Amino acid sequence: MTFFSRLRVNTKFNIISSLLLIALFVALAYSSYRRDQSLIMKGAVDTARTISRQIIETRDYLSRIVTTEPEYNENLIPQVAASRVARQLTQGSNYYVRQVSLRYRNPDNRPDDFETAQLTTFRDVKAAETWQVTVEKGKKSLRYLLPMVSDQSCLVCHGSYDTAPAFVQRRFPRGHFSYGYKVGEVIGAVSVSVPMEGLYHEIGSNLKRDILYDGLVLAAFILISGWIIRRTILTPVKAVAASIAEVAHSGNFSERLEQRGEDEIGALIASFNELMAELDRRTIQRIESEDRYRNFIEIAQSPIITFMSDGKIVISNQKAEKLFGLTKQELLGQSIFDFMEKGVVLQGAMRDYFSAGSSDLIGTTTLQKVRDVCGRLFEVEMVISVSQSDQSPMFSAILRTVK
Numbered sequence: 001m002t003f004f005s006r007l008r009v010n011t012k013f014n015i016i017s018s019l020l021l022i023a024l025f026v027a028l029a030y031s032s033y034r035r036d037q038s039l040i041m042k043g044a045v046d047t048a049r050t051i052s053r054q055i056i057e058t059r060d061y062l063s064r065i066v067t068t069e070p071e072y073n074e075n076l077i078p079q080v081a082a083s084r085v086a087r088q089l090t091q092g093s094n095y096y097v098r099q100v101s102l103r104y105r106n107p108d109n110r111p112d113d114f115e116t117a118q119l120t121t122f123r124d125v126k127a128a129e130t131w132q133v134t135v136e137k138g139k140k141s142l143r144y145l146l147p148m149v150s151d152q153s154c155l156v157c158h159g160s161y162d163t164a165p166a167f168v169q170r171r172f173p174r175g176h177f178s179y180g181y182k183v184g185e186v187i188g189a190v191s192v193s194v195p196m197e198g199l200y201h202e203i204g205s206n207l208k209r210d211i212l213y214d215g216l217v218l219a220a221f222i223l224i225s226g227w228i229i230r231r232t233i234l235t236p237v238k239a240v241a242a243s244i245a246e247v248a249h250s251g252n253f254s255e256r257l258e259q260r261g262e263d264e265i266g267a268l269i270a271s272f273n274e275l276m277a278e279l280d281r282r283t284i285q286r287i288e289s290e291d292r293y294r295n296f297i298e299i300a301q302s303p304i305i306t307f308m309s310d311g312k313i314v315i316s317n318q319k320a321e322k323l324f325g326l327t328k329q330e331l332l333g334q335s336i337f338d339f340m341e342k343g344v345v346l347q348g349a350m351r352d353y354f355s356a357g358s359s360d361l362i363g364t365t366t367l368q369k370v371r372d373v374c375g376r377l378f379e380v381e382m383v384i385s386v387s388q389s390d391q392s393p394m395f396s397a398i399l400r401t402v403k
């Protein structure tokens with residue numbers, strides 16, 4: 001935190017806004033990635049379903065139309081013709097189509113492990129279709145299966161051996177497991193598979209493009225917002241800070257800043273200018289009142305010495321200079337305690353004043369002995385009054401020589 005607190009406002013702002021934006025972009029990219037993924041998945045399932053239905057329709061049509069033709073042309077066996085159509089249909093695409101059966105006639109139509117599991121499910125439970133993403137040898141693919149249910153027309157060749165056409169009987173002898181189906185039974189399924197790699201490739205490049213755009217937006221945001229913050233906040237605040245430092249250094253309250261707007265920064269500058277005007281006015285007042293005080297004590301008939309709490313003499317009048325036998329220059333800056341016979345007592349009185357708020361030496365007339373430059377002692381009546389100056393109190397001692 002100390003590291004962070006030492007950073008400049010602009011840097012802090014950039015760090016915070018970048019983190020927020022990055023979090024936002026990541027969340028958006030992730031959600032759009034997920035949306036793309038589910039859309040692509042849905043699209044792929046739709047395509048697989050369409051292909052499968054087309055095959056089933058083709059085969060059903062042929063099964064109803066074709067009777068003895070396969071006897072002369074095996075390409076007209078409904079399953080064979082439908083497979084050819086499917087192959088034509090999916091040529092050049094990622095989709096791979098088969099027709100499989102647990103009790104297959106053609107070994108090419110033997111189901112793999114996944115298909116066997118799904119076919120068993122279809123056989124036992126009635127289901128419209130099924131799909132799943134599987135991983136095989138580290139490669140993901142979408143697998144889709146649509147069951148094929150036998151109707152009366154199928155039983156001509158898939159029913160009993162005795163009623164099957166001769167070309168079927170020739171190829172599949174009595175007792176072959178591909179006979180004996182009943183109406184409504186699942187004979188097999190259209191199986192479609194498509195590698196996910198090909199499907200997701202597009203999302204991957206979408207993601208890369210998104211990240212690039214987001215990065216550009218982020219950079220532009222940081223540049224523009226940094227510029228705005230510098231112009232509208234940092235530069236004016238810096239100017240105020242510099243002026244305050246300058247005033248603190250020089251004590252010159254005549255400085256004013258140009259107020260540009262009516263916003264918070266404008267208000268800050270206005271307050272600064274007001275403060276300076278007030279300080280300026282007070283300084284002038286103080287100088288005037290000090291001058292008045294100096295003139296006043298100068299014409300007073302008694303010696304007057306004004307000193308600080310440490311005894312340092314700051315103002316004196318002619319009478320006082322005469323009493324101590326020193327010039328004003330010599331007297332100012334000296335300690336009043338040194339001129340008193342009992343300087344230590346006065347020093348104690350100062351301490352009392354600070355600790356207790358009052359002292360019996362202040363505000364009352366006491367008899368004291370003071371020493372002049374030659375060391376001669378005079379008896380004087382002394383009264384001390386306190387006045388509060390800017391920071392610390394000042395004490396004025398009025399002395400009157402006792403004849």
Ligand code: HEC
Nearest residue numbers: 060063077079101104105106109148150153154157187188
């Ligand atoms: C004219 C006879 C005939 C009719 C009608 C017929 N089939 Fe077939 N069917 C065959 C033959 C022959 C094969 C084996 C084709 C091959 O060698 O690839 C076969 C293969 C299949 C296969 C592929 C699995 C396997 O056994 O190799 C399925 C599934 C299938 N038929 C389902 C049906 C359905 C469902 C119907 C009714 C809509 C139907 N058949 C109508 C003769 C027929």
